[in-house]
Amino acid sequence: MGLIMKTIFRNGKIYTMKNQETVNNPLQAMVVKDDYILDLGTEQYIMGKYLNNKCRVVDLREKTVIPGFNDAHLHIYQYALSNSKIRLNAVTGIEDISRRIKNYIKDRNIVPGKWIEGSGWNDKDFTTPGLPEKEELDLIAPENPLILKRACYHVALVNTRALEICQIDKKTPDPAGGKIERDNQGSPTGVLYDDAIDLVENKIPQKNIKQTKELLQQGFEAAARTGLSSLQTDDFLNIKDPSIILQAYQELAEENKLPLRINLQLRVNQAEEIIKFSRQGIKTGRGNIFFKYGPIKIIADGSLGACTAALRQPYFNKSTKGDLLLSQTDLNRLVSTAYKEDCQVAVHAIGDAAVEMAANSFSRIKTINNPRPIIVHAQLGSPSIYQKMARNKVIAAVQPIFLATDWPIIEDRVGTDRSFHSYAWQSMQQSGIKICGSSDAPIEPFNPLYGIYAAVTRHDLAGNPQGGWHPAEQLSVYDAVKIFTVNPAYQSFEEGIKGTLEIGKLADFTVLSEDIFHLDREKIKDITILGTYVGGKAVYKAKT
Ligand SMILES: [Zn+2]
Structure with missing residues (x-):
């Protein structure tokens, strides 16, 4: 391995995204050395200039290559966390919620007293209008504190046990930036808005460093599968102690265990x-x-x-x-x-x-x-x-x-x-x-x-x-690809090293099953990600 200095990616349809013109003039080959693009051009030029026995050669099989996708704002830790909780996407109301939670308790052997967390419900999908209140949630799992966040994360439903543990009652004032919904006696109904959610969230035992790192890795793996090579992520959302998140990232970075490039947005x-x-x-x-x-x-x-x-x-x-x-x-x-x-x-x-x-x-x-x-x-x-x-x-x-x-x-x-x-x-x-x-x-x-x-x-x-x-x-398709590649690199002051495929920039790129620029627009959502490369190394490859 030590002898291999360069990797040639050949026989591709490489869209550099340098400007709109490049959409009509894809290149075929690219040379990568030490994470960076050394050269790119036509098949003939690259193979003629660089091919020797010290090169590794990767055949792109005429597939489309674009700069690696860059998500300008997400919450990768909360994504991984939500995967470990109950998903309530598309629930139609309290009966549906109740059924999913009861199944979850049974499947995972949840003991009384343990927190039950779910997210993803959206009242627009409810067959009866309005939000369920704590009395309805109490019937589901009275001995477990329960918190269920709306798909937007700005509203949460909690049961009586959760309110008790968090000592939220008539006398609790609304926190700055949040609201506790109350009945006409002033008692909390179990519906919490914005920063009032933290009153509960802060009482749920937080993950330790090891668990946090594991969750982050799961998140990165899932992101790589969708062609993302860079993430700009705000991971302090609903986190009591951001120092654990910070330490997890610092350790992963020091241990060279970050498969994707991370830009950590700092919520204050x-x-x-x-x-x-x-x-x-x-x-x-x-x-x-x-x-x-x-x-x-x-x-x-x-x-x-x-x-x-x-x-x-x-x-x-x-x-x-x-x-x-x-x-x-x-x-x-x-x-x-x-x-x-x-x-x-x-x-x-x-x-x-x-x-x-x-x-x-x-x-x-x-x-x-x-x-x-x-x-x-x-x-x-x-x-x-x-x-x-x-x-x-x-x-x-x-x-x-x-x-x-x-x-x-x-x-x-x-x-x-x-x-x-x-x-x-x-x-x-x-x-x-x-x-x-x-x-x-x-x-x-x-x-x-x-x-x-x-x-x-x-x-x-x-x-x-x-x-x-x-x-x-x-x-336009060009502009839409640009907002997920070129522009986010500018947002993080990194347009000099990523966003387009050019000599001297990082070899971060995504291989697509179809030519996104010359495809029926309706089919864009069905394109398969064949590979995600960060610094010229595959962090994801589709099974073929
Ligand atoms: Zn957000």
Whole structure:
């Protein structure tokens, strides 16, 4: 092995993604040395120049090669964690929930007293409207504390046992950034919103370092299967002690056990946490080519599905406008503290009030050199908000796959007029905003091909609605691939080493079963990932 200096990947259809033109001019061969691309070009050129007995040669069998996918925002640890819990996707109501939990208790021999955790329910799938309350959950497993999170993670249902253990009662005040739903006597009903969920979450025994590392590895393995070579992940979501996550990543990096390239987004609530991280050397860009600290992540509102995203005008046919989880002044302070500490900032903002507030904060940091501020989600905006974002060079990390889930409820939430400014990626792009693609997994599956499909067709995965939802906002296939490759590399300040396939860049690439650029758009979601390569080494290969 020591003699092998270079690997030649030949006989492929290599799309470098350097520019739009490259979509019509694929190359055939690429030489990789020590993680990096040494050269690429036509079959004849590469084979003529490099082939000798010291080379390993890989035949790409005329398959399509594109830069490795990069998810600009997800929660890989929570993805792995949710796989170890009860999945409640597509449950139709309390009977369905009850049946799944009872099966889970039986299958896994869950003893009384042990926490039962589930996630993925969505009340839009319920046959009877409204959320189940604690009395209904108490019938399922009265001796086990129970917490069931909505698909968006902004709402949780808990039973009486969980409320008792967490000492949440009439006298418990709503925490900052959260709400405990109460009956007319003031007693908790078992429905918790946003940061109130942490009151319960913090009492659930946390995984130790070893378990955390194992879960992360499971997450990376699953991500590699979908062609992802880079992940920008916020893993502090609902985590009591982020130091365990930080240590797990540091150990995996030191042990060279990270198969994918990780950019860890650092969720904070207070300016003091930013300063504390910074003093420990935990700040944007520090690290190596496998593990880097990413932006400071701040949450400004909830979700559209749960009507907790902050809107400028009330929800359609409702009096509520949702809630901002912090004030403009608070956000300004967090943003300026982060940039003072040389950190990039990503703000979770879904409703137009939150998106506007984030854009306002970012407009105050003009003096900072190259800040690349990020708004994660930016689901509802307006032409003037998009202009403000573009003026301040705000990156939008959007989730095309959300459209597949949300299109049937958007008009119900915001009415027809505002629906035209929802998930409006073509408009955003035309305003000059750089868009990055992401999944927000485990909220949605992280397969980037689903995201690309949704961005291109504006369909859900069953192909609905016909013609696409607000089809004027469709992206071209090139642009849709770009938001999952080129642009996320820019988001993490790594456009010099990844995002496109060019000499001197990392040999991170994905092999597809079909030529995504010359394929019926409806078939994009069915493309198979044949291989995922990081630094020229296969981290996933499909069985053939
Ligand atoms: Zn998220």
